[in-house]
Amino acid sequence: MAKNKLRRFREMEDFPNCLQPELSPQGVGDFEFRGKWRSDYFKNDHPIVLELGCGKGEYAVGLARKYPNKNFIGVDIKGARMWVGAREALEENLNNVSFLRTKIDFIAQFFEPNEVDEIWLTFSDPQPAKPRKRLTSRLFIERYMKLLKPGGVIHLKTDSDLLFESTLEQIEEHAYPLLECSWDLYGELPEDLDETTREILEIKTHYEQLFTARGSVIKYLRFQIH
Numbered sequence: 001m002a003k004n005k006l007r008r009f010r011e012m013e014d015f016p017n018c019l020q021p022e023l024s025p026q027g028v029g030d031f032e033f034r035g036k037w038r039s040d041y042f043k044n045d046h047p048i049v050l051e052l053g054c055g056k057g058e059y060a061v062g063l064a065r066k067y068p069n070k071n072f073i074g075v076d077i078k079g080a081r082m083w084v085g086a087r088e089a090l091e092e093n094l095n096n097v098s099f100l101r102t103k104i105d106f107i108a109q110f111f112e113p114n115e116v117d118e119i120w121l122t123f124s125d126p127q128p129a130k131p132r133k134r135l136t137s138r139l140f141i142e143r144y145m146k147l148l149k150p151g152g153v154i155h156l157k158t159d160s161d162l163l164f165e166s167t168l169e170q171i172e173e174h175a176y177p178l179l180e181c182s183w184d185l186y187g188e189l190p191e192d193l194d195e196t197t198r199e200i201l202e203i204k205t206h207y208e209q210l211f212t213a214r215g216s217v218i219k220y221l222r223f224q225i226h
């Protein structure tokens with residue numbers, strides 16, 4: 001393993017904003033903050049927002065700066081990427097953001113029903129050969145149903161037509177309320193959009209910057225699942 005990665009892994013063990021529970025093939029077992037993220041981890045009663053497949057966590061950190069009265073959790077299996085966002089949050093004393101290193105497949109083991117208010121999916125892998133592994137497949141949406149509270153929203157930002165279309169198919173097939181849908185986010189941002197929403201939609205993740213440099217068109221949608 002590259003030296004830099006090893007150094008980051010070691011440092012992350014001492015980061016107070018990173019949780020790296022041990023996983024077995026069945027998942028995590030009893031997780032200490034399940035049902036207690038607000039009371040025992042964040043020590044407040046603010047809403048909880050997840051960024052799933054967060055990579056370096058640009059949305060988790062960017063939103064935490066804007067919304068001190070919400071709690072953000074970036075989730076990814078790749079620790080060396082997560083280190084970037086976690087260190088930034090520590091340097092800025094952002095106490096409303098943390099990072100959970102785990103497989104999203106087990107996400108329902110980390111939260112109780114209704115514990116989560118909102119989910120962001122940022123440039124998730126489109127998984128062309130493995131549709132069930134897409135973070136908006138039926139399988140994953142059923143997992144989110146176990147933790148997202150009724151009326152909670154899911155945001156998807158992507159460059160991938162395949163992921164965008166397959167998500168729209170799920171939405172149509174299951175009649176989920178579609179709240180927003182843009183095939184060209186930056187081409188279509190309405191002039192009268194409020195400043196905060198504009199700034200949020202314009203947060204650019206690492207992958208977004210790579211894809212944009214290649215000329216990809218960025219798409220965005222927001223929907224509910226119950």
Ligand SMILES: C[S@@+](CC[C@H](N)C(=O)[O-])C[C@H]1O[C@@H](n2cnc3c(N)ncnc32)[C@H](O)[C@@H]1O
Nearest residue numbers: 053054055076077078103104122123205206207
């Ligand atoms: C294409 S990258 C996007 C990263 C970041 N959101 C961005 O926009 O720069 C997809 C990320 O999702 C993570 N990921 C994909 N499937 C996952 C899973 N089942 N469990 C945990 N992480 C996953 C990968 O490790 C990777 O960091």
